[in-house]
Structures are given as structure tokens and as C-alpha cells.
Amino acid sequence: MTQPQAQYLIGIDLGTTNTVVAYADMQRPLTAENCQIFEIEQLVAAGEVAKRPMLPSFRYHPAVGEINQADMVLPWSAKLPDEIDQVVIGEWARELGHKVGGRQVVSAKSWLSHPQVDRTADILPWAGAEDAAKVSPLLASASYLFYVRCAWNVAHPESLMEHQHVVITVPASFDENARTLTVEAAKRAGLGKILLLEEPQAVCYDWYARHQQQAQAVLANTRLLLVCDVGGGTTDLSLIKISRDKTKQLVLTRVGVGNHLMLGGDNVDLTLAHKVENHFAKNAANNKKLSAASLSQLIQQTRKAKELLLGINAPESAKVTLLGSGASLIGGAKSVQLTRQEVREIALDGFFPLVDFTARPHSHRMGVVEFGLPYAPDPAVSKYIAEFIADHRAVCEQALQLDATANADSNAIPDAVLFNGGVFNSPVISQQALQLLTQWRSTGVQMLENDNPDLAVAKGAVAYAKARQGAQLKIGGGSARSFFLVLEQTNAVKKAICLLPKGTEEDQELHLRDQAFLLTLGQPVQFHLLSTAADDTYTLGEIVAVDEQALISQRFISLPPLVVVVQHDQQASASVTLVSSLTEVGTLKIDCVADDQQRWHLEFEIRKQLSNQNKLSNSTNLPAEFDNAVATIENLYGDRKKDADPKAIKTLKRDLERQLGKRENWDGAVLRSMADKLLELQKRRRRSLAHERSWFNFTGYGLRPGFGYPLDEWRIEQIWLIYAQGLQFDTEVQGWIDWWTFWRRVAGGLSADQQLSLYNDVAKYLKASALSNRKLQAEAKLKSYENMVKLVAALEHLPVEIKLELTKQLLKRLEKPSETVSSWWAVGRIASRVPFYGSVHNVIAKQDVQKWLPQLLKLDWKKNSQIAFAVVLIARMSGDRSRDIEADWRQKIVAKLAAAKAPASWLEMVETVKELDEDETKKIFGEDLPAGLTLIQ
DSSP: OOOOOOOEEEEEEEOSSEEEEEEEETTSOOOTTSOEEOOEEEEEETTEEEEESOEESOEEOOOTTTSOGGGGOOSOOOOOTTOOSSOEESHHHHHHHHHSSSOEEOOHHHHHTOTTSOTTSOOBSTTOOTTOOOBOHHHHHHHHHHHHHHHHHHHOTTSOGGGSEEEEEEOTTOOHHHHHHHHHHHHHTTOOSOEEEEHHHHHHHHHHHHTTTTHHHHTTTOOEEEEEEEOSSOEEEEEEEEEEOTTOOEEEEEEEEOOOBOOSHHHHHHHHHHHHHHHHHHTSSSOOOOOHHHHHHHHHHHHHHHHHHTSTTOOSEEEEEEOOOGGGTTTTOEEEEEEHHHHHHIIIIIISOOOOTTOOOOSSSOSOOBTTBOOOSOOOHHHHHHHHHHHTHHHHHHHHTOOTTTTTTSOOOOSEEEEESGGGGSHHHHHHHHHHHHHHHSSOOEEOOOSOHHHHHHHHHHHHHHHHTTSSOOOBOOOSSEEEEEEEEOSSEEEEEEEEOTTOOBTOOEEEEEEEEEEETTSEEEEOEEEEOOSOOOOTTOEEEEEHHHHHTTSSEEOOOEEEEOOOSSOSEEEEEEEEEEOTTSOEEEEEEETTOOEEEOBSSOOSOOOTTOOOOOOSOOOTTHHHHHHHHHHHHSSOOTTOOTTGGGGHHHHHHHHHOOGGGOBHHHHHHHHHHHHHTGGGGGGSHHHHHHHHHHHHHHHTTSOSSTTHHHHHHHHHHHHHHOOSSTTOHHHHHHHHHHHHHHGGGSOHHHHHHHHHHHHHHHSGGGGGOHHHHHHHHHTTHHHHHHHHHTOTTSOHHHHHHHHHHHHHHTTSTTSOTHHHHHHHHHTOSSOSSSOTTSSOOHHHHHHHHHHHHHSOTTTOHHHHHHHHHHHOOOSOTTTSOOHHHHHHHHHHHHHTTOOHHHHHHHHSOOOOOHHHHHHHHSSOOOBTOOOOO
């Protein structure tokens, strides 16, 4: 069926706090006046539907029977696939969250860009009520798009939204994953074909559309525009170069974007909520913190107070009231007055302080941390702006036409600024931010007018759509980042070749003709990519060296590997070159092109249909002696030879270390290449007990921790086939030790279902009741009970209810002196506040672990440091109050650790949010990680 012709250009600002829709009718002249805000019908109270210019990006999940179904009726009945039974979206959802805690989904956009959780898992509302239905960040984002689509389609039944030209805005700092998830959310909402636009560019498009006739004059004396977009959840910074072409016409070019900053108005609200919370605590008998649900409710109240007290003609103070719960809903209410002065001091001095241009953000974690979201470590937006401008000094100097040598000691500060985002609804904050830039520049900074920051992004998306139709100026700039393919890597340095330089326009194909690659057909081939938004001018095919510091500082960012599997009946391999381009949604597209011009597209995922006979070629430089090490392995596990020494298997470790150096110093490339060779020869691991033990020992050692290296997902697929085959020599304890150790080492790469299968096979041996069953005891002894315990402790994808029951069983067993001390390590790992690799939503509730603390505090930590370390993990500070134990328990634990003379780093883990050092990581994981592999926490 032919799709109806589009009549409208639609722009959607899918915001952290509000979702806004703007549109223009293409049957009318595409002028600035032909851009309107679509007022969205939504529930504003029980049974009351009204139109509003913004749809608050809030969901409320009511309890069963809490809201009458008749009070939730909308002008449409369509439902998003996989949606929960009852949900309120929009203004009423926001208001309900003010009154009832634990049922409101907020900041879905921030969660969509949060790399430390499974964004497709049902985890929102975070720290929600026990009976509250949960959804994923992906579904929550899709639900807002689906909602506005339904509202639009009711109002425009002849011009359905899915048939129009739709542009959705995203932060300029969104990475490939966050952009891809946004596109996926749109697809789920029924918007199959969309365009993505960076929000700072949208703001600039809106300004130009409103000032098209005066733009030349207004920008006559400006050369560089800073777009500073501080929304509810993110701070987004971009630089726009202002120039003229040969005909003196205005040219706008985006020349710089910032990295992702989870810092915005939400942080101000959190800080104010903490201030109010401290006031409540001082007047409470128990001096306890609020629950995460109550804090969420309080934040909605402080947000209202902030907006009032930072506005024009603001009152002297505003009351913030936190309702009680249950029977004490009214009687338990608590109130405090926030003054205009203290709110302004927090917003201005804390978030927009008048710092020197040399000030930089603190790199350690000291900022507001709540609800599991990784907020920026320093709350001062001013410092991030200074850092961003300094990082882009070269393009600033070029745009401002400064002589870098002559102005070495001066600041290359943009001479114009355009503020956007809900934060700048406050003229107080806008003036402070302008004063900051003027202070740095000294000669003044022109502030471009933006009288409605809440609507500018959606309108700018429409203006961008108009520009694509040729109706107005289009901002140039192309790709905000340069992309590189890693050619070689060692522990310290990666050599990478430029595939797509910064500034490449969309759909412009760049052919890397001078670098050919041998593409093995029928086998998975990986391409490891890096990107950078730095000023440096790179050219196609340029080779650069990227050291570890460049990755730590995020000057270069590592992207998920691109993988292709190509089937071909006639050929075993093909020589290919790479063609790269920037897509309409701002993501990287790469094709392999053969000599006969046949193309294969690379994807940011690993294909599932792989042969388990594949041999992976590794392009990384390996030690000169590696071929000799491979020969040693093939002599033991290859085709049986008459002259093979049957005793050589016993000296395998010594032989390999003689060739490659100490095993603990082998890097990721050596380890994975070794494992790949052993996987290829796995059929002959059963020649003897020694062969089987060594195979599991070395293969597991080479694959640990099961993730973190290109193609690890494929490797996990191969080894999982081995689990069903089991042990050949299953009557020897040593064989079982290596078996369980193997699965513990690779556990991080296993799926939740695979981990559950492992657990189910050993669960019967772990129950306290097994101690009275002689048969189970005998089997547990043979199968190495201690190593089974270590294995289950590493299964972080297990459901919380299983983790809870498992911990209870181990604690009961630990009441007997015969229990292995490894069970203490296991208890700490299972009940830890900060998972080693798992999603942070999948931890045992703090209310449950606090029940165990009285008994644990009675034990002698001096005699058994394993108990102390287990408690350290249970009490480790995460910064998320929904996971962290209460302060009074923390104080008791710190005191007992000090009395037991525990290491100072243990106390620090309980008292502050702390990144682990190498020794601490080793103690939690159970052994060293591969050299050069660092886990991002």
C-alpha cells in the first residue's frame, strides 16, 4: 500500500521533564509564523482531560483499586504493546507523584543514556513501592512518544503522525547506544521513519527561524556562538561558528559538542530536597533519612518551590510539605519554609558560581548522587562550561580569528551565547551565567533572545525540517565526532585509522581505499571503533596512537565492536575496503566493499547464527613466541601423535610461561587468542583427567571475566554448548574444582537464563537442610562444595528473590564451624550494594540486609577477617539511598572495623562512594583481572 503524502513537519522534544510537540503545515508557506505548538490532551485530575502545551514526562503506576478506571479514560483506546494494565501519563501523573511516593517514573531520558543498567529491563520506578508495576527506560520513553502520537492522530485523523515528517531531538552528547535506543523507542511507538536532531542545534534553528529577517544585523559583530542547554537531566554544550560566504550571506557551522553530562535542574531539586530532608531529620526522634520513595515525592515539592522562588516577582519564601503515608497521611505531614535567598544561593553559588576560567570540575565523585543515576561528579555547571571551551580552544581561536601565538595567555571565549532549558526560565540564573561568560571574556558577550526555553527545542526541530525542505538556512557541521578503526592494540597504546573525520556531512560516503582488509567469509570478524569530539583535525586514513590516558579522560571513547558474518558458497575470504557515512539519525554506518563492489553492512551487535567450528583470526600483534605456544597446545590437544609425550600435559603451565612470560602478565590479546585456540581443540580435552583439568583451567583463565573484549559474546555461545556435555572425569574432586572455577571465571558473560541453569544444578547442595542429608553431603564433598559456593556468588544476574534465599541459607550454614570460610566471601558478594558487573537494579533490598547486621556485628572480626570483608561489601556506599544501608548501621560498622584494625580502604568503602583499586577488585572478583582490562563502575 502506498503511504499517504505527508502534510506536516513535526518536531518532538522528548525531554527529561517535559515532552513538547510542534508542527508546521506544508500546504502553507514555511515561514516562522507557520510553526505552532500542538496542545496535548491529557489527564489533569481524576476524570478531567484538558489540553496543555507540554506533556510532563512522568508516569504514575497506581495501586490496584487506587484509581477508578472511569477516571482514567482518554479520547483514545489504543495501547502501547507490552504496556502495564493501568498507567497515568502527563500532568496528573506528575501531581499524583507529589502526594504518593514510590509509584512515579521520572527521568526516563536519563535512564535511557545510563550505561550501568539494562535499559530494556523493567526497573522503573526506581526504588518503587513493592506492589508497583515496573517498566523499562526504553518502554517509558516509547510510551511518551506513543502518547503524543495517539493525541495527534485523534486531532488529525486524515494526517496520522506516522505518515508525517517527524524529527525527534536528542542531546548532542548522546552516544551511539543512546541514539539507537531512541530510534528503537520511536519504532515501538509506531513511528517507523524519523530523523534525530541535536538539541543545541534545534535551539539555534528556532532562534534563526524567529529572527530570519534581522539575523544578519543581530549577528553582524559576532563570530562564535555558545549554545548552553541545561535541561532537567542533562547539560548540553555546543559551539556554532558564525561566518559569511562569498555573497555575504550568513553561514552557521557547528564546530564543537561536549561529552554527556548528567547535570541539570534535577540536581538543584535534589539539593533542595536534601536541605529540607536535613531539616526534617533534626526535628525527628530517630534522625533517619527519608526513604527513596518519600524523597522522590519531596523532590516534586522542592521543584515547585524552586520555580516559584527563582521566578520574576518571587515571594520571600515558599512552603514545602511532605505528606505522611497510610493512616498518617495528614497527621504525618511535615512542612518547612524555603526562603528565596537560600534557594538562590544554592542555584547560583552551587551550580552557576562565578569561578575563574581556569577552574575545572572535580574528577572524584562528590556531587549529588541519587536513585542510581550517575550524575556528574561536580555540581558546578560553570566549571564544565570552562572545561568545554578550553578543550575546544583551537576552533574557538579559528572562529574568533585570534592569533594563537599572540593570544597565548588570553581566553578564546565565544562572543555570543544562547541559553536554553528549563533552568533558564529563571532570569536570575540567566543573568548569572551571562555574567560568568562576560567575566571570562572581559569585552562582553551578546546574549541571544530566547523567551520560551521550554518550547524552543520542539519548534527548532520543525525549523530543521523546513531547512531540509530548503525553506531556511541549514546549519552545517556534519558529524560531531571523528571515528577511528583500531588496527593494533597493546596494553598501553592503540593504533587507529580515521574512518570518518569530524565535520563529515550526512550521507557523504568516505571510501578508505588505501587500506585493504581480508574478510574471512562464514566467520565472525570484529572491528573495534573509537570516537572523539576533540578539536584535532584528522583526515581520512590518518593513523593515530591512542594511549590509556586518552580513554580514561574520555578524549577518546570506545564504541561497541562492529561485527559482520558473511556467508559465501564459492569463497573462503575476500579482500575488502571500508566505506563510512553518517546516517540521518546521526549514527555511523560502515560497509565492507569487495573488489566486485559487493557490499556487506556492519552492525553494532553480534549476529547469532554462528558456526561453532569457527576459528577467529586475531589482527592484534601477538608476542613473537606465541606461535610456539600454539604449537605446544596443539601437541597436547591436536591430532594424536605416536611421538607425543603423555607426561607433557603436567608441565603445560611451565612450558607456556617459559615461552610467554608469567601467566599473570599475559594481556587480553594473548589470553583471548589462547582461549580461541583451546576452543578450536575442545573435542580432545577428554584424553585424560589432566587434559580435561588443564583445558578448563587455561580456557577459563583466558576468558575471564567473560566480557570486556571483542567477540566475547560469540565465545560465550561456544562454551555454553560444553555445559550440557559435562565432565568426562567426574569422579575426581580436582576435576570438579576446575569445572566450577571455569564457570565462575566466565560468569559475567553468561545470560540470566544461563546463570539460572547453573544455580538450579547446585542449589540442593547449598541449602542448610543438606547438612543432615548424608547422600547430599557426600556428593557435595566430591563435587567441591566450596567451589560451588564461589560459583553461585558470581552469578549476579540471578533474580533478587533467589539471592535473598541463598544468602539466608549460607548464613544459617555459617552458624556451624564446619562451614567453609569462602561462604563469608560469597555472602558479601551476593548481598553487595554495588554489583561487580550486574545491573544495579538487581541487588538485595537494604531492608533485608539490615536484618542480618545485628548478628554479624556480634561476631569476632579480628579472628575472621572474611566476616569483616563480607560486611564491608554489604555496607559499601553506592550513593543511591535505595540501596545504601542507614547511617546508624554504617556508624556501627565503621567503629567495629576500626576496632578490628581492618584496612583503611575498607572503612573508606563504607564511609564514602569509592572506586576500587586493583587489590580490592581482585579480592571481590576472586583473582586478578586480565592485564589491561579495566571495569567501568
